[in-house]
Amino acid sequence: MSELLKLENVRAGYGDAVVLEDISFSLGEGDSLALLGRNGMGKTTLLSTLMGAARQHSGALRFAGEDLAIVPAHARAHRGLGWVPQERDIFPSLTVEENLSVVATAGHWNLQRVYEMFPRLKERRANMGNELSGGEQQMLAMGRALMLNPKLLLLDEPLEGLAPLIVQELLSIIRRLTEEGGMAVILVEQHARQILPLTRQALVLERGRAVYQGDSATLRNDRELLDSWLGVAAH
Numbered sequence: 001m002s003e004l005l006k007l008e009n010v011r012a013g014y015g016d017a018v019v020l021e022d023i024s025f026s027l028g029e030g031d032s033l034a035l036l037g038r039n040g041m042g043k044t045t046l047l048s049t050l051m052g053a054a055r056q057h058s059g060a061l062r063f064a065g066e067d068l069a070i071v072p073a074h075a076r077a078h079r080g081l082g083w084v085p086q087e088r089d090i091f092p093s094l095t096v097e098e099n100l101s102v103v104a105t106a107g108h109w110n111l112q113r114v115y116e117m118f119p120r121l122k123e124r125r126a127n128m129g130n131e132l133s134g135g136e137q138q139m140l141a142m143g144r145a146l147m148l149n150p151k152l153l154l155l156d157e158p159l160e161g162l163a164p165l166i167v168q169e170l171l172s173i174i175r176r177l178t179e180e181g182g183m184a185v186i187l188v189e190q191h192a193r194q195i196l197p198l199t200r201q202a203l204v205l206e207r208g209r210a211v212y213q214g215d216s217a218t219l220r221n222d223r224e225l226l227d228s229w230l231g232v233a234a235h
């Protein structure tokens, strides 16, 4: 697996404030990582650092062979970083199809493939962004990120606030995305037990520092580790 992303001793935060300390990990092409931790531990900040929305204070951040520190935030999506923020940020007054088409970039993912992955979006293609349910908005945000044909997809709490049936539907879609390869995925979640089976690697943050880095399978089978860092509620 050739290397796609490498962080070395990254320290990052907002303005002068430091949220993340000494974060190091690497991700190969097509690899997958569960980014876990309780509320406020720095998960979103790590994704924001990759996207250039948080400030990298020190350390090295390489993506696809390039030093990301010198790539401006607005150029990072076109370098191959696809971000699905927690807020979803879809365009409310565009239709589903327009939301998808407006960002289309040549590559494997096109309207047909996105509709095949998310049949609900095809059914709703003429609806406006603001006419969708929360689950459909999440699907649209994911579909839109795929239309950019990213090398790395960043999903920030995609299951949050959604009904159990939609959660199951999204979990099977995420499983396909991580298993079908090609694209690497970093998945931020509170619900460790649901997503650890979908990823190869896991990283647990505790107050901005990594307290576990390794196989998802090892973490999944270690109830003590799960309880101490994520609480019994790691479901």
Ligand SMILES: Nc1ncnc2c1ncn2[C@@H]1O[C@H](COP(=O)(O)OP(=O)(O)OP(=O)(O)O)[C@@H](O)[C@H]1O
Residues within 6 Å of the ligand: 014, 017, 019, 037, 038, 039, 040, 041, 042, 043, 044, 045, 046
């Ligand atoms: N824009 C910001 N400016 C200043 N501090 C921030 C900003 N966003 C987050 N923080 C702080 O950074 C810390 C980490 O927050 P972050 O959102 O990365 O955590 P998280 O693990 O993603 O939690 P959650 O699950 O609640 O989203 C918190 O103390 C938070 O208050």
